[in-house]
Amino acid sequence: MKPLLYTFRRCPFAIRARLAIKASGVEVDTQEVSLRAKPKELLECSPKGTVPVLRFADGRVLEQSLDIMQWALSQNDPEHWLADDPEVVAESMSLIKHNDESFKPKLDLYKYAVRFPQYSEAYYREQAEPFLADLNARLSNDSYLLAGRYTLADMAIFPFIRQFCNVNPDWFYASKYQHLIRWLDGLIGSALFHRVMQKQD
Numbered sequence: 001m002k003p004l005l006y007t008f009r010r011c012p013f014a015i016r017a018r019l020a021i022k023a024s025g026v027e028v029d030t031q032e033v034s035l036r037a038k039p040k041e042l043l044e045c046s047p048k049g050t051v052p053v054l055r056f057a058d059g060r061v062l063e064q065s066l067d068i069m070q071w072a073l074s075q076n077d078p079e080h081w082l083a084d085d086p087e088v089v090a091e092s093m094s095l096i097k098h099n100d101e102s103f104k105p106k107l108d109l110y111k112y113a114v115r116f117p118q119y120s121e122a123y124y125r126e127q128a129e130p131f132l133a134d135l136n137a138r139l140s141n142d143s144y145l146l147a148g149r150y151t152l153a154d155m156a157i158f159p160f161i162r163q164f165c166n167v168n169p170d171w172f173y174a175s176k177y178q179h180l181i182r183w184l185d186g187l188i189g190s191a192l193f194h195r196v197m198q199k200q201d
């Protein structure tokens with residue numbers, strides 16, 4: 001029996017998991033969930049109630065998007081997203097950690113600025129900008145974040161930059177982060193991204 005992926009189409013954590021699964025070619029069944037009405041089976045196997053979650057037939061459960069990416073790529077990694085070089089691995093993990101632990105909370109404040117009226121939307125955006133500047137500088141000499149090719153870092157991070165862009169696309173596309181824009185547009189325009197964003201029946 002195939003593993004079952006609980007997913008939510010627009011969630012950046014779920015998108016990164018689906019990207020790795022699709023790139024690996026590993027077959028899974030998918031179940032789109034409503035975050036407002038999470039299925040009982042999902043909460044039974046993963047009480048923390050976030051997506052994505054991958055449930056195996058033998059009862060094993062992966063409930064972190066990065067673990068799902070790494071599991072899929074450990075089965076098959078035709079695009080060589082997992083690096084061999086320990087330095088690249090360390091840098092990649094450090095960038096992803098920064099994205100998840102520092103940038104993502106700032107992105108949420110920017111995205112939901114109306115719920116946090118103590119500061120303006122522009123203020124929250126400014127707080128998030130140093131990460132954009134860092135990525136933009138990395139992309140000024142190369143088309144990829146590191147290692148001269150797409151790796152786990154590009155795939156784990158770009159769904160969050162897409163979400164940042166979508167808060168105010170006019171601001172984003174007029175910003176000084178032109179290398180970041182080129183990189184994001186390339187990934188959003190990729191066949192792989194289109195495949196993982198297809199609507200399920």
Ligand SMILES: N[C@@H](CCC(=O)N[C@@H](CS)C(=O)NCC(=O)O)C(=O)O
Pocket residue numbers: 008010011012013014035049050051052063064065066
């Ligand atoms: N650390 C988790 C975070 C996953 C996460 O926060 N997912 C959000 C959706 S983007 C979620 O399920 N939130 C629960 C909710 O909104 O009820 C991971 O990497 O998988």
